[in-house]
Amino acid sequence: MRLHVSLRLRIYLVLGLLLAVTVGGGAFMLWYGTRIQTFLSGVFDRQVHALDAAMRLESSLAAQRGFLTYYSLDFDKSWLTRLSEQQSAFERELSKVRSFVDDESTRRLVNDIESGFLRLTVERERVVELLNAGNRQGASQIHAAARKRFDALITQCELFLDSLRAGLSRDRAEGLSRMELANTMATVFVPFTLLLGLVLALVLSRQILGPIRRLAEGEDQPAGPDEVAALETRMHGLLERAVQARSKLEKSQATLKAAERMATVGKMAAGVAHSIRNPLTSVKMRLFSLQRSLDLSENQREDFEVISQEIKHLDLIIQNFLEYARPPKLTLARSSPSDVTAAAVQLMRPRLDAQRITVHVEREEPLRPILIDPEQLKEVLVNLFANAMDAMQGPGTITVDESEGFMEPMGRVAVLSVSDTGPGVPEEERERVFEPFHTTKEEGTGLGLPIARRIVTEHGGSISLTQAKGGGAKFTITLPFDSESQGRARWN
Known part of the structure; x- marks a missing residue:
């Protein structure tokens, strides 16, 4: 069975090995360097000081031999004082040398030097006594033997020096061997670390950086030197396109639902047209005939008027169904949209006056004539006026603002906004008001605004609902100029 190792685990393994080799190699080199430093420091303290002391021993012996000879010639007591000082110095240096000796053969050699020096001291003191007693012949004989012992001790000191030099050479060879081992370990660690670094770089290049670069490269342009920044830009673009696609999908779903509702409404409308409208027309005609032929009282005429109004309301509902x-x-x-606005206001004037609603039309000048369906656009404005009146439920103000502007991608547009002083529409309900059959009125059909949106959309424009400055509702209609009007609008 093949073992599958994840990319994360592979990177962690290589990084772990690289870290272990780097830290381990560094720790080893630090430890080994400390050992070499300690070793070299010990060599310096032991061998170099021992060499220095041994050379002082040899120098002291030569000085003592000279001072004794000088005294035998001129009997100057100062030579004896200096001889005594050199004797004390020899003893001190010999004590130092003994502390640096660590092998048996050298220790025996030091012991021989010490015993020879003690016998030499006795013979030297005997020579001084004989000289002081005036026995120069006896002193000369003992002095000759002492000179031979001086020579023997100097020879032993030279042997001791040779032994120390040999030890120093051995320590030097050992130090070089340790340095060579450190160099060998560094030679091993460095290539191994480089190998792990190359493996890590290969894994990152093939498993991470390569895919990132391929993702960052666009269809028509290279990724550039910074693949991560290019990938980030590309991912932002993908996210934006995803959001746009989702928005389009939601709109398509809404359109599909609206189409399904339209299909259902179409079937209902056909049934309504055959099953209700014809009998309703017959009832309306009979009612009109009875109203003309009968002598009705005042209450009866009011009842007939209510029945007639309800029949008109039913006829309007059926008409809305059929039109949707x-x-x-x-x-x-x-035609100019300003003319349509004037016609809609004129049509609604009786109802507006009855409810004591004032209409303000704000424009710098009448809008330019563009290709529109005046009657259907008037129906849109009438519907908006009626909704505003129902929302205000009493006196108020309706403001119609007309202007021209430029909007992508439609280009030059005519903008009509209708706002009222009513309570407004909650934000969560503003988009739903354009859905078929959605209404907040007790007697509404929920088809007025969907029909208005369909008419505006067929003109190539858009309609939206926002909040007016005073808190009421504000419907904004945007109608594009046709190609001929676009040209005139841009050059005039």
């Missing part, structure tokens, strides 16, 4: 399910085609004509 089977929308009429646009009849385009070059």
Whole structure:
């Protein structure tokens, strides 16, 4: 069975080995360097000081021999004083040398030097006594023997020096061997560390950096020197496109739902047209005939009027169903949206006056004529006026603002906004008001605003709902100029 190792584990393994080799090699070199330092320091303290003391021993012996000879010639007491000082110095240096000796053969040699020096001291003192007693012949005989012993001790000191030099050479060879071992270990650690670094670089290049670069490279442009920044830009682009795709999908789903509802409404409308409208027309005609032929009292005439109004309301509901399910085609004509606004206000004037609602039309000048369906656009404005009146439920103000602007991707546009002084629409309900059959009115059909949006959309424009400055509702209609009007708008 093949073992699958994850990318993370492979990177961790290589990093762990690289870290272990680096830290381990560094720790070993530090430990071994400390040992070499200790060794070399010991060699210096022991061998070099021993060599220095041994050379002082030899120098002291030569000085003592000279001082004794000088005294035998001129009997100057100062030579004896200096001889005594050199004797004390020899003893001190011999004590130092003994502390540096660590092998048996050298220790025996030091013992021989010490015993020879003691016998020499006795013979030297005997020579001084004989000289002081005036026995120069006896002193000369003993002095000759002492000179031979001086020579023997100097020879032993030279042998001791040779022994120390040989030890120093051995220590030097050992130090060089240790340094060579340190160099060998460094020679091993460095290539191994480089190998692990190359393995890590290969893993990162093939498993991480390579895929990142391929992801960062666009279809029509290279990634550039900074693959991570390019990948980040590309990922932001992908996220933006994903959000746009999701938005389009949601709109498509909403459109599909609306289409399904339209199909259902179409079937309902066909049934309504055959099953209700014809009998309703017959009832309306009979009611009109009865109203003309009968002598009705005042209360009866009021009842007939209520029945007539309800029949008109039913007829309007049926008409809305039929218009939403089977929308009429646009009849385009070059007309100014300002003229449509004036016609809608004129049509709604009786109801506006009855409710004591004031209409303000704000414009710098009438909007330019563009290709629109005046009747259907008037229906949109009438619907917006009616909704505003129902929302205010009493006196108030409706403001119609007309302007021209530029909007991508439509280009030059005519903008009409209708705002009221009513309570407004909650933010969570603003998009739902354009859904079919969604209404907050007790007697509403929920088709007025969906029909208005369909008409505006068929004109190539858009309609949106926001909050007015005073807190009421504000509907904004945007209508694009046609190609001919676009040209005039740009050059005029």
